Amino acid sequence: MPENNRNRSSSRLIAAAILLLIPTGITLYSVAQHIETSKFNEAPMRPVDPPQVVAAGKALYEKHCESCHSADLRGKENVGPNILRSQDALVDMHGESLDPIIRGEKSGLTNHRILTEKDDVAAVAAYVRSILSEIGSQGRAPGDALRSPNILVGDAASGQHYFEAKCTRCHAAEGDMKGIGKKITSPKTLQSAWIRGNHFGVPVPVITATVQEPGKPAVEGTAIHVDDFLVTVKLQDGTLQTVRRTPQTKVEVHDPLEAHRNLLPTYTDKDIHDVTAYLVTLK
């Protein structure tokens, strides 16, 4: 949903981007793990139920509830609803919402008379709450962050063909790409790395700028800030210099990754999958 929706998503994306640019093995791990696992929505914490009650509830759930609501509480279509996204379950603090449902006392659910013993009902509710507490941010189901299917769905031979046709002007399997499949062991991270064009194991490429004012020597250095009015560069001796732009000022920014980014619109998903399938073979 929302911004975060918007902004949270984008912060995560930016975070992932930054992580990708830090060239260490730790980074590779972090990228693979970047899904948030914080508790859902910072909602008020429920009281923690005693483990033996939760365990008893689990056993009762398996016996009486699982056939309709599934072992993972996600429900079965047209049989039993998904409990994980049930408002009745989510708002429950100590059984006040769940108990009447389990006992078949909620209006519209009078046929849902699953358990009647007070302790049994309370135990099932406690078990349900214990699972709900594992829901992640933005409504992620319990365990969502741990799922990591194998993303290698491409064809290595086609990938090699693509690589040789399109990439070898700048890259070589026996050159800068040598051993890439060994250096980056996670295929997903490898896929990110080559699409972004960043260079694992080497410093992040530096963006430079050349500023040419009429009648003055050109100023060249690391681009620190560029806008329509001012340009700040870090000179070779480490000092900063800011130049006020006039219509006569010529500013050239050299971003080594720009050309690579500009390839983004040219890839098909099949190209991407195939190239990754090929690169993982470069051990």
Place this chain on the structure above:
Amino acid sequence: MKLRIFSFTAALLLGPLSHAQAVSHEDLMRPLKDSWLTYNGDYTSKRYSSLTDVNRKTVKNLGLAWIAKMVPGNEPAPLTGYSRVNAPVIVGGEGTEQRSTRGGSIKGTFLENNGVLYVTMPDNVWAIDARSGEVLWHYFWKTRGGTHIGNRGVGLWHDYVFFETPDNYLVSLEAKTGKERWHRKFANVEGGYFSTPAPTIIKNHVLTGVGNDIDAPMFLKSYDPETGDLQWTWYVTPQNPGDPGLDTWKNLDAARHGGGGTWVAGAYDPETNFYILGTGNPTPSWQTGLRGDGDNLYTCSLVALDVDTGKLKWNYSTSPHDTHDYDSAQVPVLVDGKFKGRQRKLVMTASRNGYFFVLDRVTGEHLLTSKLSDATNWAEGYTEKGGPKTNPAKDASIGGALISPASGGTVNWQPPAFSPQTGLFYQYHVDSYSMAYLTDPDPRGAMGLGGKEEVAMGTTGSYVLGIDYKTGQPRWRRKLYGTGFGGGGLLATAGGLVFTGDGSGSLVAFDAANGNPLWSTRIGSVSNAPQTFELDGHQYVISAVGDTVYAFELK
């Protein structure tokens, strides 16, 4: 100084008699000029000010009037070099002291009335003297939780302030003192609801929107501004057998969990009495298995509601069957203008999904859809109704799908502006890319925004566009130096200017006609949409960077 004493005395003398402070329906109906009384400036949502003192020629003389730093929480703010008094802190809320008391940054719209500015962060509202920046009062809400992502500002009506909290309370304060009048819970924070919108107030309706990331029913509620009584609720998705739109869902259970947040304020057309707003994405967001293949109404849509009854009058799906979390919760703008040679009453919006739309706002008739950039790749062609046709091949997949824009969108919540002088609609546009991986193929597992992983691949360009609504194509496209949105939205003025953050640390003014940069001030990353108002014959331009408000005037 003399003026201040005079106005203060005048207010004391005249206040009780004339209600000089009170914001009436007539005030709220006026086009944006001296004051700023509702989220988008006026009910048309143009964010177009008819003030002209600051213009293409004079903007170079715009200089700092004052700075004010907002300190969230319930501790008295330390005095700074530019504040002279400790403003009273009024504490409300149903949370406990143990909850976090973060505020965040200013990502909303200030309201200005009679020399007082109202500014917010989540859980916090301040009244500020618009001439000096001195804080007059500070209201702090002790939260019970909820996602604290932003707050878009307050609503004003008569002598009252209204705002929403992250834990889903509508709170009403006395505008003069910040004293609480009442608060009403409109959704359960335990159920995953959280709230960011600025309430829109129309006649005697406080329109209250909401967000949620776990497949809960979304709605717009209308409250009585005097009593706080609930007047009506409009659900975005079908909730009962027989509800309209149900045939666009796989079944009733899917519709009831279908999302469609109402987290951005809309526009109001007094002639039809329609409140027109954009709705959020369907849920589960990234997988269609539980939702079916239909349009999933009325998510990702422009909808027109009768403001007195909350009844749906027309709808148009701007992202039919969304699968990328591309909320259509962007501000719709009402324009009276020529379209294909004919004078029409229009509504237009630039959606997060990269498309621009023009409709007839009386009938909902679709007039134009345009794609704003070649980068946008999630759709292929158009539906029968003229909306972008989602391409299932670009849904999140196990091997990854390269999508543009990334789910954050070509634009997000940032409000656009429209200038009747130029006929241009101004909005950000970011060509971002990400890989969308399906991590849980079980459709039952894709709750909320889960079941996927999204990894950023970079941005090929970030722009401000001046879109000609008649063609749907940008007449100008100003490249920004950052890779994200320029700032928190745009402002257009009759002085021929467009104000915005530039995405690289400055507040800037562009020539509204061609996007040429005219003025810039290095105050940091602008976090809300710049605004303007006039007091004592001075035109002010204000904007926020994080927790700090900057006011400018001609020097």
